[in-house]
Amino acid sequence: MDTEGTFDSRGTHRNPPHHPATPPPFPAPLPAPPVGPPPIAGPPSYPHQAPSPPPQPSAPPPASLPEGLPPMPPSPATAPSGARLSLIDWLRVPRTEAAPGVWTYGYKPKLPEDPDRIPGRRLLSGALIAALCGWLFWSLLWNGYLGNYWNWPLYLLTPDSWYERGGNTDAGWWAQRVYIGLVWVALGALFGRIGHWDEVWRRYVAPLFRRAWDDPGSSPAPTNPQADPAQWPELRAAGAHSAADRLAEEVRAGRMNDVDHARIQRGWQVVRAGRESLAAFTDTVLRHGAAAHGHPSGARDLPARTAEHDLVAHQVRIGTAADDLRNPYQHRGVGLALDPDVLGTSLLAVGPAGAGKTGRLVRPVVEALCLQALARQVAVVAVGAAGSGLGADEAFDVVVKIGRPESAYDLDLYGGTNDPDEAAGVLAEALIGDMAASLPGGDSRRAATALAQLLGPYRAAHGRFPSVPELRELLDGSKAAVGALREALDAAGQSAQARELDARVRQAGTPGDVGALLADRIALLDRPVFAEFFNTGGDRRPFSLRALEHPLRVRIDLPERGHVEASRMLARLILAQFTECAVGRADRSLFACLVLDDASHTITPEALRGIQRLRSANAGAVLTLRTLDDVPDALRSALLGAVGCRMAYAGVTTWDGARFAEVWGTEWVEARDVTDRQIIAEEPFTKVLHFIRKVVTGKAVTTQSVTVRKVERERWSASELAHAVPAGHAVLSVTSVRGESGPPVLVDLRA
Template sequence: METDGTYESRDTRGGAVPRPAGFTGDPGATASGPAGEPAAGRPASGGQQPSAHPAGAADRPVPPASPVVPRTRSVVPPPPAHAPTRVGVAEWLRIPRPAAEPGVWRLGHRPRPQEEPDLVPARRLFAGAVISLLSGWLLWSLLWNGYLGRYWLWPLLVLTPDSWRTDAETWATASYAYYTLVGGGFLVFFARIGHVPDIWRRYAHKKDAPPPPPSPAADPVDWPELRDAGLTEAAGTLADATRRGTLGDVDYARIRRAWHGVRTRPERLAAFTEAVRTRGAAACGHPSGVRDLPVRSATHDLATAQVLIGTAADHPRNPYARRTTGVALEPGLLGTSLLAVGPAGAGKTVRLVRPVVESLCLQALANRAAVVAVTSHGPALGPDESFDVVVSVGRPDSTHDLDLYGGADDPDEAARILAEALVGDLVADSRRAATALAQLIGPFRAAHDRFPAVPELRELLGGTPAALDALRAAVGDDPAQLRELDARQRQAARGDDVGELLAERIAFLDRPAFARFFRTDGETRQFSLHAVEHPLRVRVDLPERGHAEASRIVSRLLLAQFSEAILARRDRSLFACLVLDDATYTVTGESVRSVQRLRSANAGVLLALRSLEDVPEALRGPLLGAVGCRMAFAGIAPWDGGRFAETWGTEWVQTRDVTNRQIISDEPLTKALHFMRRVVTGKAATAEAVTVREVERQRWSASDLAHAVPAGHAVLSLTHVRGEHTPPLLVDLRS
């Protein structure tokens, strides 16, 4: 059955999708087929894996843990002692998720009023209540004791028959009932005058009332969409797994993704039904067979594809409706790309990059996304078991090599990508460099049916006579390729030839540490960015220690390859994201233009920088304009803050100017009173003049961003791919 490659098992270049790093499980456990066809290996089995969450998350609903299939023999670290108890899957699904503005954590969200209510101060509120109730008690006492006459009893005399007054017991019952009615009316009347209901709502009313249970027809636990489509048996199987807790949040998201695929491709219905019948909660599995991450460090909601990164601070700069609400990221926001700037130690990796990577890995297991995370060597973004592919550049224990040419077959395309990586940060236009590379790698591929390796390319760019003569001999009598070599030879004789610069840059990759990397002879397992057509989890570790320039070249190479692969995808239903934990000297003019085009291809990038000074000055403004989400961490420099302030613009605010002027009087009595007031208070008698006006002010000034953002906080503005956007918010990343 044709599936457009959505669920087939493939490798990073078109063979088979690799297992998670460190995978030592049953080699027969293969991926699911179209729309989740049963795997050939034995089905996945149970086991609940606890997950870690940051302190302070216990006040919000916590999604359930998904059953984890043991796939490695490595020891998974236990969760911290403060990890909150997870709710069951059924209870998690029933938590309301109302529609909200972009970036609002929707799980259990309660909308706030748009403006702050004009609350009466507590002291005045209680004083008024006491005075009102005392007044009511005094009036009741006067009536009860007859000091105001007996006229208030006439309704009782009018509404009761004369026979009741002759019967003492009946009359006493009617009288006390009347007294109770009148006294209750007095109590309600004076309580409302004294704002007692406001006191009850403010201090005594329980605000966290549980939501009403959903109707049986709309209960998500019963999978109503499948029942409405006539798949009663499949819905019953999944509902039973949900109630027993064997179906986790990743399973729920994965099966819903498969069901949506069935609705658009009805020919997959039979395979979907069979997979649910035979495998239950493990149906439609990820090609790796894994159903959850070994450990979680953030709070996720797979039903909305959100990850919680903090709380909007209760600060006057934040709109009242957003204060104290959760702030979350999702593919719809990351699809406009995100730029985060903050000094070392500000929390970019721990509080932003790792939660986002973790969320994308979970969505990849749900067959919803593909993620490529680039970082320095180490488990800063998650353990090896959380990824399908781990490329450790320069380390002998790496299981995969990196394709230098990005899996391209066209020499011009390969030359364009490589030129961007080698000299994109030095030249404004890399087309000359791409032409020089194409004049060499084109003939080399025609002669050897492969692209040149790094040492071979360095010799050709350096103009080594033996290498050029050998290539010319290998080409033979092909006039097109000889013409390319002749053109390269003529350009090499010019004083401004870009070949020397390319040779100097490629030398950073021609080091003993990278001897087994970037090979083109097919002897290593290579990873290509064209694999983002599949729900892969990839981590690339850069050799930053001792090879800083090589790391930057690889980062630019990955960014260029990612942009090229994304724009060439046939199926764009899978969200793809490239995460650069350190994008220093990675941004180029071409990459800025590529970032703008990713939004329409259901993809995005996350770029983390220590300072905008790490970006060429001419590209700082265009970069901030190209991304839809911008984040300034505490401690940024004023000149960086100035760039953000200029991008965020201004807003109209209402200001109050209070002017005090001294009161001067010619009357003797008034003078005496003013003199006594001055003796007692030490201040002259003054009169206040209040002027209210609207002024245009920067949302966040450069000085505020540099000095007024508390530690552990950041200012974040968001834009959704639909066009909705939010003003910059002060976010507490520690809660």
């Protein structure tokens, strides 16, 4: 969306500040030692391209893509410099098991919450006022404004001769100093207790001393090599000591980056799953080192990174949980992140234009998925309007720019299938899925049947599916087009398909026929700007979502400007094809994710059923909406129930907030009713103590009567979501594919 990220603060797009958890970049090329790292391979060669020069003997041959996949452009091997941690230190940072959505890099769970904990501002101000009062009281004593009565215990316990001429004055001098010290200790204990100095020490001073002893620049090596992740203990435990030694040397020499580490870990998982032998894995590592098991593009990093990633935990950090009373105590101040484990339940983000859905959610998620695709763990398809900023062209293997002459790739309108019924069902969903409720029967099955009656005969006669102009003519019932198709079928001896065509001709023009409606909708794609696209026999190489079984990085630009309805139709087509292809994959070991930057008018009953099936197919979808009004009213609650991750941005309407409040439900909380009763002191000393406490705390001395009861209330009300979420914030709840769910948390997306 062109308007997304418009109001982002400066410095959020280019040259972002480096975070301590950012993994080290791939270093600059070094002189190659005898067993040094091979150079990064360039793009693979394909039959339709001119042959490329043979790679150097030490370089790993780039993995070849299966037949039918488009070639992938090379990516630079370097990343921005300036990371503060080496790869060894980054690997050794602990990643504690945490609730879904919590940033685990260096995460330490909090101690249980203390209900009587004093707020920090009140604690510090009270401690300062108590110190000033103590110093004032001591000054009054020392200068004699309160008389010399405070010295009577000293004179009572020591002989008078110590203070007379000719007596033991040295002993008297020391006795006075000891007595003054005891008075200081007594005053410190009194005013320290009033000002809670012990709590100030535990909360603020002691952590400073602990941090001063720690070295922030490195992590100590574990005493047990089997527990050191930089020594590849998994490989050593399996007996692959030579491969572990080679990889450990690559890490120490700085020839490996975080993507290389994640990619080789993926290769090791393939070995553990039994799909590759240990001997083949070891041989590849010994020959190619950090470049082993390379991505088909030959790239080992993205041209630039804008977000904070942890490829060990497969996470991308999107913000920090606000220190807000509405957030659960364990989440306050904790980093929040997304990973395939939660994206596998799909994510829906709702917020007005300019709220930051693209810049602070979609772009970091797409970047993280592209990095994991380079590690051969993910296949990602990012869909957005042209110029929406989902990433540079060099960060993707395939870039489909629909309606733009410079696009090297085309989009397969039929999803790469050879089955006319399957192609007809997906195409019918794209064409009239948004108006299926108004059709006879309440769904698009009749439209799919009408399309199948044309697609089947055409493929039987010509060996391919029709282009957009040809399909439009057939749907319009053109006698010339129908006659030519019938002659081709007769010549091919396809009598069964000829009967399908005759059935379509008989139904054309009858009451309830959807052919005319389909022709009107397909006409939106039969425009001059799309003349060179959706052509099954054109020069551009069509891209099909059947390639989701491979670690591809795909970006599809929709021609939203001037072609809004066509863009929505194509978005529905891509969503339908993705759900169909992701569920139908034979190999589901790769996580497949569709990121749809604007899902307006794409949610249909069939699309909703497809999204619900993604979770069991190791796939997920990320959808953004400006408002839930872009979804049919009957599907709004069902959509929020179908996705496991829900995100409401600042600025949502009260009506949208009511839907989120309903799906987040209620919780039992403790309500504390406190009744204060002022204490009237009678004794002079007690009056003095009460006066001091009133000066320190600013409140009179009272006794409290506390009544605690449990009440049920909404986690987030519609009014709070509409009016109490600050700008740059959002309320996020996540659910993992294992069924673990997290509470809705207020997230500062700028932190």
